[in-house]
Amino acid sequence: xxxxxxxxxxxxxxxxxxxxSGAPIGELxxxxxxxxxxxxxxxxxxxxxxxxxxxxxxxxxxxxxxxxHEKIGENISYLASMPYTDRLDYLCSMTNNxxxxxxxxxLAGLAVPERAEYIRVIMAELTRLQNHxxxxxxxxxDMGALGxxxxxxxxxxxxxxxxxxxxxxxxxxxxxxxxxxxxxDVSDEWLAQTKKxxxxxxxxxxxxxxxxxxxxxxxxxxxxxxxxxRELAISAxxxxxxxxxxxxxxxxxxxxxxxxxxxxxxxxxxxxxxDIYDRYMVRVLEMRExxxxxxxxxxxxxxxxxxxxxxxxxxxxxKAGEVYGRIEGPKGELGFYLISDGSPNPYRYRVRPxxxxxxxxxxxxxxxxKISDAVVILGSVDIVLGEVDR
Amino acid sequence: xxxxxxIKARIEKSVPLTQLDILPNECPAGERSxxxxxxxxxxxxxxxxxxxxxxxxxxxxVTGIDWPETVVKTKVKKKVLVEGVEKEVEETIETLxxxxxxxxxxxxSMAFKHGPVVLRLRTGNRADQTHLPSLTPLWRGAxxxxxxxxxxxxxxxxxxxxxRRILMWDEFKDFPMRxxxxxxxxxxxxPTPHDxxxxxxxxxxPVEAGxxxxxxxxx
Numbered sequence: 001x002x003x004x005x006x007x008x009x010x011x012x013x014x015x016x017x018x019x020x021s022g023a024p025i026g027e028l029x030x031x032x033x034x035x036x037x038x039x040x041x042x043x044x045x046x047x048x049x050x051x052x053x054x055x056x057x058x059x060x061x062x063x064x065x066x067x068x069h070e071k072i073g074e075n076i077s078y079l080a081s082m083p084y085t086d087r088l089d090y091l092c093s094m095t096n097n098x099x100x101x102x103x104x105x106x107l108a109g110l111a112v113p114e115r116a117e118y119i120r121v122i123m124a125e126l127t128r129l130q131n132h133x134x135x136x137x138x139x140x141x142d143m144g145a146l147g148x149x150x151x152x153x154x155x156x157x158x159x160x161x162x163x164x165x166x167x168x169x170x171x172x173x174x175x176x177x178x179x180x181x182x183x184x185d186v187s188d189e190w191l192a193q194t195k196k197x198x199x200x201x202x203x204x205x206x207x208x209x210x211x212x213x214x215x216x217x218x219x220x221x222x223x224x225x226x227x228x229x230r231e232l233a234i235s236a237x238x239x240x241x242x243x244x245x246x247x248x249x250x251x252x253x254x255x256x257x258x259x260x261x262x263x264x265x266x267x268x269x270x271x272x273x274x275d276i277y278d279r280y281m282v283r284v285l286e287m288r289e290x291x292x293x294x295x296x297x298x299x300x301x302x303x304x305x306x307x308x309x310x311x312x313x314x315x316x317x318x319k320a321g322e323v324y325g326r327i328e329g330p331k332g333e334l335g336f337y338l339i340s341d342g343s344p345n346p347y348r349y350r351v352r353p354x355x356x357x358x359x360x361x362x363x364x365x366x367x368x369x370k371i372s373d374a375v376v377i378l379g380s381v382d383i384v385l386g387e388v389d390r
Numbered sequence: 391x392x393x394x395x396x397i398k399a400r401i402e403k404s405v406p407l408t409q410l411d412i413l414p415n416e417c418p419a420g421e422r423s424x425x426x427x428x429x430x431x432x433x434x435x436x437x438x439x440x441x442x443x444x445x446x447x448x449x450x451x452v453t454g455i456d457w458p459e460t461v462v463k464t465k466v467k468k469k470v471l472v473e474g475v476e477k478e479v480e481e482t483i484e485t486l487x488x489x490x491x492x493x494x495x496x497x498x499s500m501a502f503k504h505g506p507v508v509l510r511l512r513t514g515n516r517a518d519q520t521h522l523p524s525l526t527p528l529w530r531g532a533x534x535x536x537x538x539x540x541x542x543x544x545x546x547x548x549x550x551x552x553x554r555r556i557l558m559w560d561e562f563k564d565f566p567m568r569x570x571x572x573x574x575x576x577x578x579x580x581p582t583p584h585d586x587x588x589x590x591x592x593x594x595x596p597v598e599a600g601x602x603x604x605x606x607x608x609x
Binding site for chain 2: 062063066068070071106107109232234235236237238248250255318319320321322323324326333335337339340348350352356357359360361389390
């Protein structure tokens with residue numbers, strides 16, 4: 001890394017390659033990959049230095065979608081930030097809502113009624129299902145399987161988005177949770193429809209698995225590529241499926257047991273090698289566990305109120321203090337850090353974005369691999385630029 | 391996990407001559423934090439990471455906070471002689487709290503699954519003494535987050551391997567997350583300005599041109 005630190009920060013520059021004594025032995029090519037490259041999942045740029053086709057230096061460059069979400073959050077009321085959190089990771093608005101609601105509830109000391117807790121778990125696990133399905137579609141597309149697997153994934157994802165739409169009014173920007181509960185109640189028909197979709201999901205995963213999990217090309221492209229060692233993963237604060245694929249059993253649903261996750265019976269899949277294949281497999285197995293949680297939650301959901309009677313939407317002023325709340329989002333630990341000074345707006349509003357921090361070790365995973373592998377490695381990190389740039 | 395007082399006592403034993411304070415948190419569900427003087431912060435953090443009982447190997451969240459210079463009003467009761475009789479009078483004392491930037495680290499342990507311990511570091515002021523030691527050599531996960539704090543708050547982390555702007559572009563001058571940041575005047579012409587757009591128009595077009603132009607209707 002340090003050997004190339006002296007390179008000028010320009011793109012498309014051919015720089016001489018030298019051996020240890022300083023004699024020239026060839027040329028290195030510096031490429032700016034992105035920000036409009038289709039594999040970068042948005043506006044993300046990688047400054048790559050190549051030796052032939054091998055990556056010798058890679059610097060992620062981002063901020064193209066930066067709108068200073070945190071500054072906006074400091075200038076508007078607590079509730080007004082809720083729709084903004086939808087736009088962070090725009091594939092998982094439900095879990096973003098939950099993380100923010102959970103933190104404010106911790107700050108203001110609000111309790112959540114039983115039924116609302118169950119609804120939240122159902123929404124979060126549906127979000128996890130559609131996020132992982134979508135990711136696998138994208139990521140197989142990054143390896144060259146253009147179109148078909150992604151369409152299979154999107155077909156299933158659309159069914160879940162229809163469920164979101166019928167309950168919250170929006171497919172992606174749900175804005176569904178409130179401090180102390182959820183916005184609207186779900187009907188019995190909705191629960192029956194969800195049960196049916198969740199029941200069918202296992203069949204779709206079987207089908208997807210038949211085509212992909214033992215596919216020779218997928219094995220060849222992913223096994224022992226982009227290996228993330230266990231120690232580096234812990235030190236670099238990597239969270240979510242990336243961390244568990246590296247062999248660390250750390251799932252906030254088990255560690256913190258926020259909400260009512262204590263009541264459900266599910267396992268945490270853990271990888272062994274920390275390569276791309278493990279990351280893929282951990283996500284597939286996580287979807288199976290999500291289906292288990294969903295089946296239990298849909299079976300046990302009680303009737304009752306969906307809002308804490310103490311919570312109020314207008315004139316909400318929590319007492320002074322600070323709090324950090326976190327949940328296990330589909331991409332990793334999503335945290336919110338709030339400081340209240342007793343006024344209607346937070347004094348400090350901070351988001352701990354999992355995909356931003358998971359990018360820290362992108363260079364370490366890509367060094368020594370081919371440029372086409374760097375694309376797949378980036379795909380396996382699972383970033384959404386709305387959250388990286390904030 | 392041990393209480394914060396026990397942790398503080400053990401740090402003072404193994405890292406001598408350290409100034410440590412436990413800051414209260416008025417929110418009952420939130421955590422109290424440990425204020426560490428900047429000069430010894432690296433040693434304290436290293437102790438927290440390597441200690442066999444704590445093993446805080448996971449630095450989850452790094453945050454910057456801006457505290458500008460403010461006047462703090464405190465009410466004090468005083469006994470004053472009024473016409474020969476002693477009376478209690480409430481008096482408001484205004485003290486100037488000096489401004490500083492603050493960096494907060496939330497540390498957890500993946501090995502023992504406990505936490506958090508909240509570390510706070512403060513700079514001398516907001517203008518020229520904004521240096522703090524970087525904890526990236528201890529936790530790699532702080533790398534991008536410290537870069538972000540440098541970018542948005544202007545805290546300079548000594549010992550950071552790659553301290554550049556990360557979200558704003560490299561040529562950008564100011565620090566947008568500071569409380570006194572003024573957004574640039576990127577006013578766009580509007581035919582019928584009103585409310586804050588009218589204020590922006592009045593600011594944008596100078597006064598000399600006369601009242602009809604001054605309304606911001608025409609450039």
